[in-house]
Amino acid sequence: MKRLGKLINEQGIRTDGRKIDELRPIKIEAGVLKNADGSAYIEFGKNKIIVAVYGPKEVHPKHMALPDRSVLRCRYHMSPFSVQERKNPAPSRREIEISKVTREALEPALMLDDYPRTAIDVYIEVLQADGGSRCTGIAGASVALADAGINMRDLVAACAAGKVDDTIVLDINDEEDKEGQADMPIAYLPNLNQVSLMQVDGILSREEYGKCLDTAIEGCKKVYQLQKEALMKKYFGDEVDVGGSE
Amino acid sequence: MQEIKRKYVVPGDLIADGNVRPVSNAVRIGDKIFATRIGIAEVSREGARVIPLSGVYIPKVGDLVIGKIIDHSAMAWEVNINSCFPGHLPAQDVFGREFSSARDDMTAKFRVGDMIACKIAAFDRSRDPLLTVADKDLGKIPKGEIVRISPTRVPRLIGKRGSMIQTIEQSTKCGIIIGQNGITVVSGPTADGILLAVKAIKMVEEEAHTANLTQRVKDMLQSETGEKIGQID
Amino acid sequence: MSRKSNVIVEHLRRAQMNELLAAGKRLDGRGVTESRQMKIETDVIKKANGSALVTLGNTQVIAGVKVQPDKPFPELPDKGLLICSAEVLPLASAYAEPGPPDEDAIELARVVDRGIRESEMIDLKKLVLVPGEKVYAVFADVSVLNVDGNLFDATSYAVVSALLTAKLPKLEMKDGKVVDTGEIMKAPIHTIPISVTMARIGDMILADPTSEEEACMDARVTMTTDAERRVCAVQKGGTGTFSVEQINYVVETAISKGEEIRAKIKSVTGSG
Numbered sequence: 001m002k003r004l005g006k007l008i009n010e011q012g013i014r015t016d017g018r019k020i021d022e023l024r025p026i027k028i029e030a031g032v033l034k035n036a037d038g039s040a041y042i043e044f045g046k047n048k049i050i051v052a053v054y055g056p057k058e059v060h061p062k063h064m065a066l067p068d069r070s071v072l073r074c075r076y077h078m079s080p081f082s083v084q085e086r087k088n089p090a091p092s093r094r095e096i097e098i099s100k101v102t103r104e105a106l107e108p109a110l111m112l113d114d115y116p117r118t119a120i121d122v123y124i125e126v127l128q129a130d131g132g133s134r135c136t137g138i139a140g141a142s143v144a145l146a147d148a149g150i151n152m153r154d155l156v157a158a159c160a161a162g163k164v165d166d167t168i169v170l171d172i173n174d175e176e177d178k179e180g181q182a183d184m185p186i187a188y189l190p191n192l193n194q195v196s197l198m199q200v201d202g203i204l205s206r207e208e209y210g211k212c213l214d215t216a217i218e219g220c221k222k223v224y225q226l227q228k229e230a231l232m233k234k235y236f237g238d239e240v241d242v243g244g245s246e
Numbered sequence: 247m248q249e250i251k252r253k254y255v256v257p258g259d260l261i262a263d264g265n266v267r268p269v270s271n272a273v274r275i276g277d278k279i280f281a282t283r284i285g286i287a288e289v290s291r292e293g294a295r296v297i298p299l300s301g302v303y304i305p306k307v308g309d310l311v312i313g314k315i316i317d318h319s320a321m322a323w324e325v326n327i328n329s330c331f332p333g334h335l336p337a338q339d340v341f342g343r344e345f346s347s348a349r350d351d352m353t354a355k356f357r358v359g360d361m362i363a364c365k366i367a368a369f370d371r372s373r374d375p376l377l378t379v380a381d382k383d384l385g386k387i388p389k390g391e392i393v394r395i396s397p398t399r400v401p402r403l404i405g406k407r408g409s410m411i412q413t414i415e416q417s418t419k420c421g422i423i424i425g426q427n428g429i430t431v432v433s434g435p436t437a438d439g440i441l442l443a444v445k446a447i448k449m450v451e452e453e454a455h456t457a458n459l460t461q462r463v464k465d466m467l468q469s470e471t472g473e474k475i476g477q478i479d
Numbered sequence: 480m481s482r483k484s485n486v487i488v489e490h491l492r493r494a495q496m497n498e499l500l501a502a503g504k505r506l507d508g509r510g511v512t513e514s515r516q517m518k519i520e521t522d523v524i525k526k527a528n529g530s531a532l533v534t535l536g537n538t539q540v541i542a543g544v545k546v547q548p549d550k551p552f553p554e555l556p557d558k559g560l561l562i563c564s565a566e567v568l569p570l571a572s573a574y575a576e577p578g579p580p581d582e583d584a585i586e587l588a589r590v591v592d593r594g595i596r597e598s599e600m601i602d603l604k605k606l607v608l609v610p611g612e613k614v615y616a617v618f619a620d621v622s623v624l625n626v627d628g629n630l631f632d633a634t635s636y637a638v639v640s641a642l643l644t645a646k647l648p649k650l651e652m653k654d655g656k657v658v659d660t661g662e663i664m665k666a667p668i669h670t671i672p673i674s675v676t677m678a679r680i681g682d683m684i685l686a687d688p689t690s691e692e693e694a695c696m697d698a699r700v701t702m703t704t705d706a707e708r709r710v711c712a713v714q715k716g717g718t719g720t721f722s723v724e725q726i727n728y729v730v731e732t733a734i735s736k737g738e739e740i741r742a743k744i745k746s747v748t749g750s751g
Contacts, residue, residue, distance in 0.1 A: 033625050034537045035572045037302065048524065050624060052570035056302055056330040067372065075569065075577050080620035081527040081543020089566055089620070090579070109257075111273070111282060116371045118330045123570045123577070125622060127541060128524045146257050149301025149398070151282040153273060154258035191258040191280060231256045235284050235299050236455060242252040242286060243457030314489050326487075359490040392491060 007176055008165045014176070016045070020169040021215065023159070023222055028140070028230035030147045038148025040230070042140035045173055046130035051140040053148040055120030070115035074103035076137055078126040098134045105138050105158065105187035105197035111151035120150060131174035132160045138187045138197065143227050147234070154192050155227050159219030160185040161212045163204060168211045170219045184212045188220035251289040254455070255281035255296060267293035285398075286455060299455055303329045303397035303427040305366045305375040312387070312425035313377070315360045320347045323356055325364070325377060328397070328427040335364060335377040361387040361431070363423055387423070390433035393444050395451040397428035402454040403447060410450060410460055417467040417475050418443040442470055486574070488694045496695060500683045506691065507536075512732055514687040514740070519636065519747045521644040529645025529666075533637040536689060537627035540565075542619060542637035544645045548608065548657040549616035559606025560616035563592035565623065565634050572626040572690075590714045591621070591635045591674070594703030598672035598711040601642065605667040608652055615650065617642070617666065628689040631701045631714075635674040636744060642666050643748040671744065672711055673737040674703040677729055684725060686736060700726075702733035706741065710734075 008014055018024070024045030033039035036052035043049075059065040076098040080087045091099075102124065110120070122145065124137040135158035142156040162172040164180035177183055182202025188195055195217075204212055255261060257280075264277030271283040272294045281287050283298040305311070305327065313325035313333055325333040338345045340355050356362060363384050369375040379385045395403065403424060404411050415422055420434030420443040432443045446463055453459050464475050488496075496506055503511055515536030524530035529544035549560055565588040569577045580588070595601070606615035619638045623630055649662035678688035678696035685692055688699065697719030703712040710730065715721065721729070744750075 033539075033570065034627065035625050036570060038300070039570075046526070050570065052568075054569075054573055057573070058330060058332065077568075077577075079541075079543060079566075079622045080564070080618065081524055081530065081545050084526065086545035086547060086618045086620070089564065115330065121569070123568065125568055125570055125624075127543075127622070128526050130526075146284055147300060149283055149298055151271065151273075152257035153275065153280065153282065155256065189258075191260065192275065228256050228259075231284055232254060236254045239254070239456055242254060243455060243459060314487065316487055357490075359487055359493070361489050361491055387491065390491065391495070392489065 006165070007179060008167055008169070014164075014169065016173055020167055021218075023171045023219055024173065026223065026226050028143060028226050030143050030230045030234040036144070036148075038144045038146070038150070040140045040143035040147060042136055042143070044132055044136040044139075044171065046128060047126070047133050047136040048128040049133065049136050049140050050125050050127060051137065051144040052123045053120065053141070053144040053150070054123075055148065056115040056118035056150065057121070059117065059119040065117045065119070068116050069112040070110075070118045070120050072103055072107050072110060072112060072120050072122070074099050074106065074122045074124070074141070076102050076124045076126070076134065078129060078133075082126045082129045098137075101197055101199065102134065102138055102141065106141055106145065106156055108194065108196045109142070109152045109154050109156045109189055110145065111153060114151050120145075129174075131172055131177035132185065134158075135160050135185045135187070139223050139227060143230055146231055154189040155224060156187050156196060157190055157220040157224040157227060158185065158187040158197065159216050159223050161216035161219065163202060163208060163212065168208060168215050170215050182208075182212070184216055186213065186216035186220060188217055190221055190224045249290065253287050255287040256284050257282055259287070261287040261296070262289045262294045269293035269295040271296035271298055297401075298398045300396060301398055303327070305329055305331065305333070305369045306426070307366050307369055309366045309426040310424075311364060311366060311377075311427040312392075312423065312429035312431060313362050313364055313427075315356045315358050315362065317358060318352050318356075323352065325362065327375065327377070328394070328429055329375070331374045333364070333366070333375045333377045335362075335379065339378050339380055356386060361392065363387055363425070363431075387431055390423075390431040391440055391444065393430045393432055393447050395428050395430065395447060397426065399451045399454045400424060400426055400428060402459070403430070403450045405460060410463065413460065413464055413475055414443055414446045414467065417471055417473065418446070422447075442467065445470075486694050488691055492691070493695060496692075497681070500680060505685065507689065511683055512686045512736065514736070515689075517636070517743070519640050519744065521640055521748055528647055529641040531637045531640035531644070533633050533640065535629060535633040535636070535687065537625060538629055538633045539625040540621055540623045540630070540633045540637045542621045542634070542641040544641045545618045545620070546645070546647045547616050547618070548613055548650055551607070551611065551614040556611035557607055558603040559601075559614040561596060561601055561603060561619070562616065563595060563619045563621075563638055564588045565591060565621040567623040567626065567630065570625075571623045575626065586714070586716070587630055587634060588621075590631055590701055590712070591638060593714075594635055594672050594674050594712040595619075595638060595642075598703060598705045599669050600639070600672050602667040602669045608650060608657065613652065613657060615647065626690060628691070628693050629676050629687050631676045632674050632687065635672075635703070636740070639671060639673070640744055640748050643668060643671070643744070643750045668750070670705045670707070671741050671750070672703045672705050673741045673744070674701055674712075675733040675736045675740070676701040677732065678717075679719065679721060679725065684728060684732070686732065700729055702729060704734050704737040708734050708738070
């Protein structure tokens with residue numbers, strides 16, 4: 001399925017010029033949509049994703065509501081122009097699976113018990129995809145959920161690591177995803193040191209597995225700093241003096 | 247004087263060590279206290295809390311809220327109170343115990359599209375909030391401009407002992423009703439006064455997290471109206 | 480909140496709106512034929528052949544154009560394919576639900592498509608490789624990101640801007656197979672259609688309505704005109720009506736505003 005190519009040169013530089021432990025350029029902006037309760041725009045390299053959160057809100061149909069907590073619903077969707085060959089807008093099986101694992105990655109961080117009989121909807125729209133879009137989506141969703149003011153135990157950071165040319169590398173791009181040997185997207189709650197998303201596609205030895213996981217988690221920690229910065233920037237701007245009391 | 251440590255936080259930020267009590271928007275995990283919302287963390291001997299800067303309005307019994315009538319059944323009006331739950335105003339609250347849907351016309355009192363000032367009479371985790379208009383100054387709002395702000399900014403708009411809102415009212419000669427749910431109604435004798443009051447409200451919403459806001463709002467109002475604002479305390 | 484609630488504009492606000500309209504002004508201070516501030520950014524999705532992000536007031540949409548070789552329609556063997564579609568993403572408003580497009584979303588896509596197709600904006604005859612067998616298929620897809628009224632115009636301007644700035648691969652046939660020559664060409668543009676949407680509230684006709692105005696309107700009409708001041712496509716919507724006099728006014732306004740907006744789009748897209 002995956003082929004060894006010359007994806008890393010003799011100097012340890014990858015096809016897009018990065019070193020093996022380097023993240024792609026990341027951009028995160030919180031609060032970009034007017035109607036949504038919370039939102040974020042995020043880029044990992046060429047991935048461009050926009051996320052909206054609506055909630056907590058009334059559940060329709062009413063019988064779907066839970067008496068003691070909120071219902072979390074996630075939709076990961078790709079716009080038709082987001083990939084090389086134009087994609088039919090109807091949800092594919094891949095999108096449905098990613099929607100599910102995304103929800104399962106975010107749920108442990110959310111304090112859903114605080115909002116009984118409500119729903120929280122997370123909508124992730126991929127405007128341009130380039131390998132690692134599910135991690136980009138989860139990282140953006142986390143910022144959007146915080147922007148919406150939903151109680152969270154922690155932010156959820158996400159990043160993928162993989163094996164390419166027998167080397168463990170951080171944050172694989174589209175080409176490495178297609179031509180590499182293994183790929184491991186991870187979502188991570190940094191303050192609790194817990195993993196909430198883990199998938200592996202490919203072959204990893206026992207040692208490679210541990211190294212891949214550690215690499216992805218280190219990537220997550222860097223993503224987390226950028227998520228924090230995006231939120232601090234929107235809410236506190238350049239303020240240094242903590243006001244809001246008189 | 248009590249020492250209060252304050253800092254800007256996002257969810258998951260560490261705000262105190264285990265021997266402090268989490269009061270609101272803070273959670274104990276292991277032996278540490280973390281923030282659960284974006285806002286301003288305050289840690290004192292009383293405990294750790296975060297004053298949130300975003301989030302939907304969750305009803306609290308006794309709160310004054312401004313709502314919009316959106317429907318009615320035979321026995322109650324359904325009211326949009328800008329929350330994750332619709333409010334219900336029982337017809338009996340208005341017509342009395344002897345209310346009969348055959349005889350009393352609900353639409354004569356409140357129609358879909360009316361704005362009302364009401365209080366949260368009852369609310370808990372198992373049911374939608376129950377509203378009441380049976381109090382002074384509650385009921386249909388006949389006129390005014392509706393200004394919506396984030397419910398998290400309402401305490402700041404009111405200010406310490408009402409200082410912020412009184413400053414704005416005095417300077418613009420407007421009356422401002424503030425719903426805890428983030429809906430406010432501004433009414434006054436001049437269009438300019440209303441515009442200025444709206445500007446001041448939006449300024450408070452925008453800068454709620456900053457220091458010296460009351461002074462800056464005062465300065466803005468003074469420069470717009472050319473009138474000095476008296477001492478308010 | 481209950482789904483009905485925001486679509487209900489409170490009486491206080493309606494009264495304010497009517498008072499202002501009587502003086503020819505709107506809630507946001509605009510005149511009746513004035514459009515909101517519009518921002519167009521093109522080439523925002525590099526993987527697509529063309530793209531445009533349009534912000535019209537608070538309404539925000541993004542269009543992407545993808546070009547691929549395909550089979551033509553059997554009844555149109557000598558024309559390339561142009562397929563416009565639009566999706567109001569659940570991102571865009573509390574009332575947009577995930578799922579297959581509802582009648583409003585379908586109407587939106589078809590009206591935008593009609594405006595572009597009937598005006599013959601793209602000369603589809605120039606996008607043929609082998610008549611009856613292989614043609615260029617141009618997909619223009621729009622994702623609506625934030626709803627605040629007038630999706631028709633925002634969507635149309637996004638598709639038009641994306642098509643004007645699209646970089647198409649120059650394809651040719653070699654040994655019965657489609658081959659990308661590696662050269663880039665522009666879409667064969669024949670005219671620039673501009674859609675103008677107006678809403679009737681009482682006796683007033685307002686251009687570029689906001690969500691609030693649409694919630695109070697009796698009826699609306701979207702008219703697309705080309706560079707020769709001809710009407711190419713019209714859609715009346717809403718459960719109210721228009722008088723003949725009002726329709727004449729709408730045609731005049733659509734033509735004159737059409738020229739104004741065409742000039743703006745030409746300048747932004749460098750189609751001078």
